[in-house]
Amino acid sequence: MKLAHISDIHILSLGGHGLRAFLNKRLAGGANILLNRRANYKNEVAFALVDDMNSRGGFDHVCITGDLTSLALKAEFEIAGELLAKLRGGPPGVSLIPGNHDFYTRGSEREKSFETAFGHFMKSDVDLGVDARFPYLHVRGDAAIIGLSTGLATGLLFAYGVLGEAQLGGLERALSHPSTQGKARVVLIHHPPVKTTKFLRGGRSLRDAGALGEILKAHGAELVLHGHEHEDLAYDIPGQDGAAIPVRGVPSASYVGRHAYRHARYHIYQLERQGGAARPTLVSREVRSYQAAGGGFADVEAVPLGVEALRT
Ligand SMILES: [Fe+2]
Ligand SMILES: [Fe+2]
Numbered sequence: 654m655k656l657a658h659i660s661d662i663h664i665l666s667l668g669g670h671g672l673r674a675f676l677n678k679r680l681a682g683g684a685n686i687l688l689n690r691r692a693n694y695k696n697e698v699a700f701a702l703v704d705d706m707n708s709r710g711g712f713d714h715v716c717i718t719g720d721l722t723s724l725a726l727k728a729e730f731e732i733a734g735e736l737l738a739k740l741r742g743g744p745p746g747v748s749l750i751p752g753n754h755d756f757y758t759r760g761s762e763r764e765k766s767f768e769t770a771f772g773h774f775m776k777s778d779v780d781l782g783v784d785a786r787f788p789y790l791h792v793r794g795d796a797a798i799i800g801l802s803t804g805l806a807t808g809l810l811f812a813y814g815v816l817g818e819a820q821l822g823g824l825e826r827a828l829s830h831p832s833t834q835g836k837a838r839v840v841l842i843h844h845p846p847v848k849t850t851k852f853l854r855g856g857r858s859l860r861d862a863g864a865l866g867e868i869l870k871a872h873g874a875e876l877v878l879h880g881h882e883h884e885d886l887a888y889d890i891p892g893q894d895g896a897a898i899p900v901r902g903v904p905s906a907s908y909v910g911r912h913a914y915r916h917a918r919y920h921i922y923q924l925e926r927q928g929g930a931a932r933p934t935l936v937s938r939e940v941r942s943y944q945a946a947g948g949g950f951a952d953v954e955a956v957p958l959g960v961e962a963l964r965t
Pocket of ligand 1: 661663752754
C-alpha cells in the first residue's frame with residue numbers, strides 16, 4: 654500500500670473580497686501573510702504538483718494534512734476545491750483534514766467554510782461516537798486512516814492548535830476499532846504531535862500534545878503524518894509496548910521561495926507487512942520535489958530534519 658502525502662497548499666486569492674474581509678483578522682497577520690505568500694507560495698505550483706501526481710501515479714491513496722488556504726476566504730476554498738477535483742481517484746481516494754489557516758477568521762470558523770467545501774472528503778466509514786466531524790476513520794486497502802482537526806481561529810499572530818477531550822476520546826475508539834484490525838493505523842494531524850519549544854515555534858504548537866502522546870503510546874499507531882511546519886521532518890514518538898511510531902512532516906505543496914530544501918513536494922510512503930507482523934508498517938518513502946529550473950517535479954534524495962528542529 655502506498656500513501657501520497659501533501660500539505661500546506663496555501664491557496665491565496667482575495668477573489669471578490671476587499672481588504673476588509675481579511676484585515677479583520679488581524680491587520681498585522683493579514684498584511685504579513687499577503688506580502689510573504691504572494692512572493693513565495695504559488696497556486697500554479699500546487700496545480701503542477703497535482704498534475705505530476707496524476708501523470709506518475711504510483712500511490713493508492715492521498716493524505717492531505719491541512720492549510721489548504723491562506724486566509725480562509727471563499728475564493729481560496731473554491732480554488733482549493735478545483736485543485737482537489739483534479740486529483741485522480743476522486744473523494745474515495747483522498748483523506749483530508751484542516752489546518753489553522755483554514756479557520757483564519759472567526760467568520761470562516763462560524764460558517765464552517767472548510768466543512769462545507771470539503772465535507773465529502775471527510776465522511777467517517779464507521780460511527781466513532783462523536784457528535785462532530787472529527788475524528789473520522791477511512792479504511793482503505795491496508796490502511797486505517799484517522800483524520801483529526803486541530804484548527805481553530807486563534808488570536809493575533811498565533812497559530813496554535815487544540816484537539817480537545819471529545820476528539821481525543823474519539824481517537825482512542827478509532828485506534829482500537831475492530832475495522833482497523835490488521836491494518837496500518839495512519840493518523841493525520843496538521844500540527845506536529847509533539848511540544849515544539851523552539852523560539853517562534855512554541856506559539857504555533859499543539860496545546861494538548863501531551864494528552865495525544867499518552868493515547869498514541871497506550872494504543873499504538875503505525876504512522877503519523879503532519880504539516881504546519883513547512884519542513885521535511887522525520888522522527889519517532891513512543892508507541893505501544895516500547896515500539897516507536899514514525900512521524901513524518903512534508904513541506905508546503907506550493908512553496909517556491911529561496912530555501913530549495915523546502916520547495917513544493919509530495920512524499921509517497923510505502924506500508925508493508927513484514928514477516929508475521931500483525932499490521933503493515935512504514936518501509937520506505939519517495940520524494941518528488943519542485944525544480945526551480947524548468948518548473949517541473951523530479952525525484953530527489955532529501956535528508957529530513959529530526960525532532961530537534963522543533964525543540965531546540
Ligand atoms: Fe501552513
Ligand atoms: Fe499551519
